[in-house]
Amino acid sequence: MRFRVSENESVKKAFQDAYSTKERGETGEEWQSQVMRRVRQIGPLSPAASFWPAFESMVWRLAPVSCALVLVLTFFFMNLELDVDSDYLGTVAAEMEKPSLVELFDLEG
Amino acid sequence: MLSIVKKHVPEAAIEETAQEAFVRAYQSLPTFKGTGDFSQWLSSIAVRTGYDYWRKAYRSREIPISALTDKHSQWLEEVISQRPEEALDEREHQMEAREILNWALGKLSAGDRIVLEQVYLEGLSVQETAELLGWSKANVKVRSFRARMKLDKLLRRVKDQGRRGR
Numbered sequence: 001m002r003f004r005v006s007e008n009e010s011v012k013k014a015f016q017d018a019y020s021t022k023e024r025g026e027t028g029e030e031w032q033s034q035v036m037r038r039v040r041q042i043g044p045l046s047p048a049a050s051f052w053p054a055f056e057s058m059v060w061r062l063a064p065v066s067c068a069l070v071l072v073l074t075f076f077f078m079n080l081e082l083d084v085d086s087d088y089l090g091t092v093a094a095e096m097e098k099p100s101l102v103e104l105f106d107l108e109g
Numbered sequence: 110m111l112s113i114v115k116k117h118v119p120e121a122a123i124e125e126t127a128q129e130a131f132v133r134a135y136q137s138l139p140t141f142k143g144t145g146d147f148s149q150w151l152s153s154i155a156v157r158t159g160y161d162y163w164r165k166a167y168r169s170r171e172i173p174i175s176a177l178t179d180k181h182s183q184w185l186e187e188v189i190s191q192r193p194e195e196a197l198d199e200r201e202h203q204m205e206a207r208e209i210l211n212w213a214l215g216k217l218s219a220g221d222r223i224v225l226e227q228v229y230l231e232g233l234s235v236q237e238t239a240e241l242l243g244w245s246k247a248n249v250k251v252r253s254f255r256a257r258m259k260l261d262k263l264l265r266r267v268k269d270q271g272r273r274g275r
Contacts, residue, residue: 005264006229006257010191018206019116019230031124035131042132045139 110134110155117159117226130158153241156223160242163219181209182267189268213263221256228253229260 005011114127134154141150184205210230214222227238228249239249 004257004261005185005189005268006261008189010188011185011264012229014188014203014206015210016230016232018203018210019226021203031128035128038128038132039135042136045136 110151113152113155114159116231117156117223118162122162126158126162127155129162130155133158149240153243156227156241157243160219160223163222167219177209177212177267177270179270181205182270185209185264185268209264209267213260213267216263217256217259220252221259224249224252225256225260229257 110130111123111127114130115123118126134151137154141147188206214225217225223242224238227233227241228235233241235246235249235253238244238253239246242249244252
């Protein structure tokens, strides 16, 4: 198997030490105030968008439209004259007028 | 968070990148579910901001690649022939290690670089790296292996350069 330089323990340790002690630059107060300025510019955060809050807000937005629709339909049906003499109702009424078998043969006690 | 950014980006870019990381963390606060470790969540943002810095730098080709000299290849040969317990710990040797490392990392892609930093230099596990970067474990494994191979090839070049120079 070919010797791998990067796998040599001494090389690896030297690189790891160099990496962990890398860049020791300090950040001052100016940097902190810059960060805070940027955060203030962003302003207050809005909550994360998820399904249920979005769904709820949509439902509330549609609520007035739904109420108006219910009122209009109620008014419409209340003013609709129902035709009692329609075929179906007529048949039922006629059937009710016919004497039953019991009445015809006088079977009742 | 600042210490993570310091490790990942060059000194000149620390302040700007750290600022970016803090702003990102602030903006992402609503997405933090509160179930996991907060410091882990912050570290993840810092590492990813460092990764984005390198992606941008590679795209605009702003990577300063320092040239290596025979001194570096000599150092590498010396270290290879050493036992780990007698590793050189003086500052000047660390300087050479850092210069070689910066040169080699500068030759890698942003993805290879970040995965190598996490797995090889920080000593994190594949699982930890995958969580930090938001990658799959398989992706981290493959990239880590390829990045190691590339690093090895680069180090071999440094070593051979010294032999040719003599």
